[in-house]
Amino acid sequence: MVLEILLTRTNAQRQQIAFHYNKIFKTSLMNEMNNAKPNNLKLLLQDLLTDTSILFAEELYKAIYTSNLQITTGLLMDFWENEFNQVENIYKLYSNESIWKTIEKRFGKSTQEFIQCVVETRKVKIEQQLTEDDVFKPVVNMNEVSKTFHVLLKQTNSVEDNQQQLSNLLCKLNPFQIDELDMMYQRDFRRVSSELIQRGSSGEMHDLLMSLYNYSVTKPMYFAILIHDALHKELIDMLTAQHLLIFRSEIDLQTVCDLYEAEYGIYLADDVKQKYFNKQDNALTNLLKTEKSIVF
Numbered sequence: 001m002v003l004e005i006l007l008t009r010t011n012a013q014r015q016q017i018a019f020h021y022n023k024i025f026k027t028s029l030m031n032e033m034n035n036a037k038p039n040n041l042k043l044l045l046q047d048l049l050t051d052t053s054i055l056f057a058e059e060l061y062k063a064i065y066t067s068n069l070q071i072t073t074g075l076l077m078d079f080w081e082n083e084f085n086q087v088e089n090i091y092k093l094y095s096n097e098s099i100w101k102t103i104e105k106r107f108g109k110s111t112q113e114f115i116q117c118v119v120e121t122r123k124v125k126i127e128q129q130l131t132e133d134d135v136f137k138p139v140v141n142m143n144e145v146s147k148t149f150h151v152l153l154k155q156t157n158s159v160e161d162n163q164q165q166l167s168n169l170l171c172k173l174n175p176f177q178i179d180e181l182d183m184m185y186q187r188d189f190r191r192v193s194s195e196l197i198q199r200g201s202s203g204e205m206h207d208l209l210m211s212l213y214n215y216s217v218t219k220p221m222y223f224a225i226l227i228h229d230a231l232h233k234e235l236i237d238m239l240t241a242q243h244l245l246i247f248r249s250e251i252d253l254q255t256v257c258d259l260y261e262a263e264y265g266i267y268l269a270d271d272v273k274q275k276y277f278n279k280q281d282n283a284l285t286n287l288l289k290t291e292k293s294i295v296f
Helices: 002-007 011-025 029-035 039-049 052-065 069-076 083-091 099-107 109-123 142-156 163-170 175-189 194-200 203-214 221-232 238-248 253-264 268-275 278-286
Strands: 128-130 136-138
Touching: 002 011, 002 039, 002 278, 011 029, 011 039, 029 039, 039 238, 039 278, 052 069, 052 083, 052 099, 052 238, 069 099, 069 109, 069 203, 069 221, 083 109, 099 109, 109 163, 109 203, 142 163, 142 175, 163 194, 163 203, 175 203, 194 203, 221 238, 221 253, 221 268, 238 253, 238 268, 253 268, 268 278
Parallel strands: none
Antiparallel strands: 128 136
16 A cells, blocks of 8 residues: 555655654654565655665765666766755765766766766756747757757768767757757758768767667667666666666656667567566556546
């Protein structure tokens, strides 16, 4: 019963439940879960009761210190507005060193500067406007998009190494701007802009740029890859997959599920069931449902 209630609430609502439980019964709901069986179910309950900022900070710390650039990048690209600041404050409990200093040590200066630029770009609040269909649509600043597009035009037939310039330009675009840039590129060249990234970059920076291109609001392919690798790579803690599902359950997890099936030929829910068992797999697959019966 407790599990069902927690699964049908948002992170903020779960924190409120825990707060009021402690206030009324003078004991922590988290402590009440210590006797839950089996142990993996207890861990799931504890994760659901833990603020996602704490889970994020924990996963980020593990990814950075195991030099896992894929998960490090995927987590940092998932922040919007002040979310990074919240996680950064919690991260300080794990390390005396700043996130950016450690990333520079682990992955190099150019990687650190690129990822930090992406994070700073996504801190900027994106305004919404109401359309004639009564739908809120993001307001896209096309000035930066047009400027980037014209620079890319010069690079299209260039044989010079433009990797640094490419990374400096693209990291300053938010996902909606990247989508607009891609549409402009397709309109003029009948090709996707990722082809320019493929030709104009290499090594680690190529992977970062492709991550930026693939991971946007309309194309969260990067997160589908993260979840797949967390489920299938032995070196990754299975709790990471659980955390990733919890992170995305309030955003666009259904879109990730659709991409997952298209890419890997299996429903994400079925893949989860093959890795987890009994109540835990049923609970996790509930996070994958398109609709939730949320009771306020």
